[in-house]
Amino acid sequence: MKYALLVQGAPYSQQASHSALRFASALIARGHTLGTVFFYHDGVYNASRLATPPQDEPNLVEAWRRLHQEQGTSLLVCIAAALRRGIIDEREARRHGKEGHAVESPFELTGLGQLIDVHTTHDRLVTFSP
Amino acid sequence: MKYALLVQGAPYSQQASHSALRFASALIARGHTLGTVFFYHDGVYNASRLATPPQDEPNLVEAWRRLHQEQGTSLLVCIAAALRRGIIDEREARRHGKEGHAVESPFELTGLGQLIDVHTTHDRLVTFSP
Amino acid sequence: MLVMLRHSPHGSSWLREGLDVALVGAALGRKVHVLFLGDGVQALIAGQTSGPLGQKGTHPTLDMLEMYDIDTLLVDGESLAQRGLTIDDLQLPVSLVDAASLPRVLAEHSPIYSF
């Protein structure tokens, strides 16, 4: 089956990201596909390339990136939730006259419509929240 | 009296920042001083210069900055809580080989010791949490 | 689709972000029903205002639901009762869901979003 995950917890504050990453590995191990991870609410903080966790703790941003590389999983970040939280990419930075950016490929800023569409293109959506 | 605030909620997710800012205005209106705001846990997200809220919503980062300009309030951000959450300044960005930064003056990355010291230098500490 | 709203207004952004999912779903042509449950029933209390710093609140968005053809607003009766509320306290006409019907509401909808 083709899965999508909705992640809504900040990465170093709540367990939601950890649970979602473990669930991702397990579903792949069972032969399913992980098509999309959609980040909403404080989940958008998972996309920050500026996150600098201690060396002896899991690097969650890196773990998401690896999912994309190895499985082709789309990493979609709700743009409305992200902008107010300072999770902006180069294009939004330019548009709002900010120097620097927090999001880069393979994370993509996108609209909520993509979350709605998940149900037509995936078999299961599982939500991980704080 | 000299007040300090401890802010622990993410700015666009929880009401803690709003309450703290309103409390700040009220204590100043009553003739007190706001010496320090210390940002911890998800409160560190208040310091992100990349935050881009919609025009018709309160700009919280700007409101904190104004407090510093008008009252000389120190805006201290716990460095350990901030780094893992991607709230880094230019110096930390350089040290960790990252391009771009999320924190700039008047916000200062600092150690937890400053939170402990607040009690010797301020008369009251009030905590606003999610 | 069913959007379950379980958080109160003003205290956090959950309610606003859940409502945004409902609106976008409707804008994309989905048939959207909304279920207010737990603290979410407090979203419907009449007479809400914007926050003291100008925070918009969610009550104006609730008034917009009908424009988006979201006219099935379901409210868990027990959640209301626990909080001393009746449908007369609410800003919009709603359909009460009793204890026996609540599981059926969930069973009859797909997909379900929970905020």
Add this chain to the structure above:
Amino acid sequence: MLVMLRHSPHGSSWLREGLDVALVGAALGRKVHVLFLGDGVQALIAGQTSGPLGQKGTHPTLDMLEMYDIDTLLVDGESLAQRGLTIDDLQLPVSLVDAASLPRVLAEHSPIYSF
């Protein structure tokens, strides 16, 4: 100073960040007492492990408290009882606080940090 710990391990970073305040306070020469209350009593359950992704957990930090001369560990008895726990289930020796003493513990400490 008193550090109140009211959150459970692993689920969020509250407990870890509260413990960090206790350790830094002690490192700066403050006399630190710790009060476990509510879900915080679950921090003390013996036999915890790191998380499946290698998350460190807080049980190793608890073992370090004594090295920092933090030897007054107070535990709310009612919070334990509500969760089916007794002091025999805990990884460290603690002092039980009964219902009558709980308000006194708060009254006798300054400053109080609540996590």
Add this chain to the structure above:
Amino acid sequence: MLLHILNRSPASSRVPFDALRAMGDNDRLLLLEDGVYGAVAPLAETFASIRGRIFVLKEDLVSRGLEHRQAETMELVDMQGFVALTEQATQTVSWY
């Protein structure tokens, strides 16, 4: 005298009960943010034991549409009243 500050409703959280157990006989409690839902009957009964020592932040009550619905045991304060409560207390304890 301590000022306890609570932002959780007894309808969805057990934290209000922990806060009440930790309060001394002269301590005061302020309800703010989502805590103000506890100011309305029947939830307000949760706080029956601290009658005369319980305060509600008016702005948060108003924005939630609860003005004039609070139980009569609840004393309303505005933000400056909240500051005054922190002046009178030796320190504050936040419950969240």
Add this chain to the structure above:
Amino acid sequence: MLLHILNRSPASSRVPFDALRAMGDNDRLLLLEDGVYGAVAPLAETFASIRGRIFVLKEDLVSRGLEHRQAETMELVDMQGFVALTEQATQTVSWY
């Protein structure tokens, strides 16, 4: 058949009670993260009405020091077991 996913403990939150009320007669419930504290007596009694339909995520139980402490009504599943539950259910509903 729906799979409900709960990460709150009945010791500190009322959300578990809302989840139970919303469950159909064949629905299942998985406890994970801080939800697993509800798998241990006396809190486990909260879930007495759904005996045979309640599952606990083993990794989260173990990391919290609760291995072998869960009530006998609780069925342990590992992460792959969690995935299997989502395969069998038509959809999932998260309670947080």
